[in-house]
Amino acid sequence: MSADGLSCHRRAVLAAGLAASLPVPAWAGAAATGLAGLADHAEQLVREQDYSGVLLIAEAGKVRLGRAWGLRQRAEGLPNRIDTRFNIASIGKMFTTAAILRLAEAGRLQLDAPLAAAWPDGPAGDLAHRISVAQLLSHTAGIGNALWALPPAQWEHVRRQTDLYRMIAKAPPDGAPGERVSYSNDGFVALGALIEHLTGEDYATHITRTLLTPLGMTSTAFGGAGDLQPNQALPYVRDLDRPGAWRTALAGNTAPACAAGGGTSSAPDLLRFGPAWLSGRLVGPAMMQAWRSPAKPFRDGEYARGLQVQRMNGDVIEGHTGGHHGAAAELMIWPQHDRVAVLLHNGEVEPYWDLAHRVRTSFSGLYPAEQDFRHTQRVAALVAASGPEAGLAAHAAAPGRRLRASLIEALGNRAWHRGQGDAARHLLQFNVALDPKSPDARWHLAELHRRSGDRNAALAAYRAYLDLVPGDADALIALERLGVRS
Structure with missing residues (x-):
């Protein structure tokens, strides 16, 4: 596979297969009998915990449950739909990882070599000789989150990852390289800048051309917080100074979409990405193995390379979570069962937590x-x-x-x-x-x-x-x- 993505033939075959396996009308009411309890629980969360979002589950390419609840824009009374676009936050790290692994597959970089080997004159200076691309992917490079500490006006309109990275490349380290998993958005901005350096394209253009377009992910886009897309769900938080009122959280989402996340996508688009990842259509077997390992303890599970992993009762669930003010998202993939679940939410986080736990236990049983x-x-x-x-x-x-x-x-x-x-x-x-x-x-x-x-x-x-x-x-x-x- 070339570093640029799928061949023309494979793009055509993939697009045709997705169109056949994911007909839009089927999403509106598809619900297997065994998933009725899960849908009922979501309805309860709507009534009791202000849940607002989309749940879409497919097995073996067939949609088993697809429902939307709540409002994408409260003031206008516009309801969420199955194909509504949501902020997917850090799920976008999987897109960045795919691009990096394709470049490695094409011989443009080596995962375990220092960053400086692929970018000798990059902005990181001496640090680039002490951290590897693999460490950036696994959040073990000892890099923190300096970008988010900068005044928003300084960077909220910057689009090129290279320009973002130059702002934080010399920030003090968060730890020694290889020492521990320390979740770092800055590390993925560095990876986005590396993609731009090696391909000559800006990050958004490269990801769209080589990944999103071949997969038919036409509802996935990159932009700033104010760059609203058609049919987009606004992020909402409770206005605690006005009990009972809600306000949009756009002011708290000033970060531009970047290689660390923050783009918008829809459940159907992520349901295109999940099976493509699961079937090995994004990278070859060696790079899929590199994507999945080595996984180290992280939160309630493990983190591999741009991939969160949970192991429960013999099942493995792979994918990624994402969250920001008034928005939460998760892509779950069960490799053993050819199952993909997408959760998208545009409100306060606790009903998303609740539903995500219920989805996991519905398929994989109780876990700590x-x-x-x-x-x-x-x-x-x-x-x-x-x-x-x-x-x-x-x-x-x-x-x-x-x-x-x-x-x-x-x-x-x-x-x-x-x-x-x-x-x-x-x-x-x-x-x-x-x-x-x-x-x-x-x-x-x-x-x-x-x-x-x-x-x-x-x-x-x-x-x-x-x-x-x-x-x-x-x-x-x-x-x-x-x-x-x-």
């Missing part, structure tokens, strides 16, 4: 992370009703289970948004009780006290936060607004 998630939900319900002490006792009675602080925080904010002030306060106080040294827990409790008008409690909570994060500008501004000068 899902059990911890359900345990957290049960404890949180008790805390909301009866207070933190009840939750601490319930958790102590379940040895071996972990609580997810991020879920408790989200449930506390949701309770406040729904006018359940006591429940919100109980939940956010519970998070502080679980980890008094957590800046996030302290901050969200302080914000709740401010919103509820409890000035003294807010002052105490902001000061407790500043003890953990001295000099934090946002906290100092909050104190000034409460009449306290630093």
Whole structure:
């Protein structure tokens, strides 16, 4: 296979096969009897947790479940559709990985060689001699996330990955190369810049020409946060200063789509990509093996090279997650069962977490992370009703289970948004009780006290936060607004 992608013949065959196996009308109501419970659970999440998105599942090339819920644009009342475009965030890392592995397959680079071997005069300087392309793919190069720390105005309109990379190539390292998995968007920006250097094309053009167009992924696009596509779902978050109201999160999604993610795509498009990846049509066997290994521990599973891996009850689930303000996405692939699932969401993250867990357990059975998630939900319900002490006792009675602080925080904010002030306060106080040294827990409790008008409690909570994060500008501004000068 050439570095440029599929041959003309294979492009034509692939396009014809996809058109035959994925007829658009079938998505509207296809649901196998065995998946009815999964669809019912999604309906429950719509009613109870504000779920808004798409779930599409196929096995052996046949759509088994395809449904859309919620609104893609709330103000206009426009509903999500199966083919609605969503922000897919870090799922785009799989596109970048495909391009890099094709270049390796064509002999344009070596995965385990230093970055400098493929780009001798690149902007990374001496660092390029100490990190490899494989380490960039596996988040083990010791590179952090400096780009996201820059003022958005400095880079939100930049499109070429080379220009983005020059802004952060000399940033301080996050660790020693090869030491550990440390998730790095900067590392994938570096890979995007390498693609531009080796091909002479900008990243978006190269990925579109060599990957998206041959696969018929016509709804997948790259652009900035303000570059809205037709039929695109806007990202939404709860407006906690106006309980009951929602606001678009476009202001929090200023990053341009890049080699680290942030493009838009649809469930049908990702259902084209998943089977192509699964069948080895993107790269040959040797590069597929390189894509999948070596996998190292990461979050609740493992990370290989541009690929997340979960192993549960004898099953392997491969793919990638993605998330940003008001958007969440996941591509799941079961190699043993020729199954692909796509989840896309344009709201707060907790209903996406819930549905993603339910999809996995529906096919692969219970696993520890899902059990911890359900345990957290049960404890949180008790805390909301009866207070933190009840939750601490319930958790102590379940040895071996972990609580997810991020879920408790989200449930506390949701309770406040729904006018359940006591429940919100109980939940956010519970998070502080679980980890008094957590800046996030302290901050969200302080914000709740401010919103509820409890000035003294807010002052105490902001000061407790500043003890953990001295000099934090946002906290100092909050104190000034409460009449306290630093």
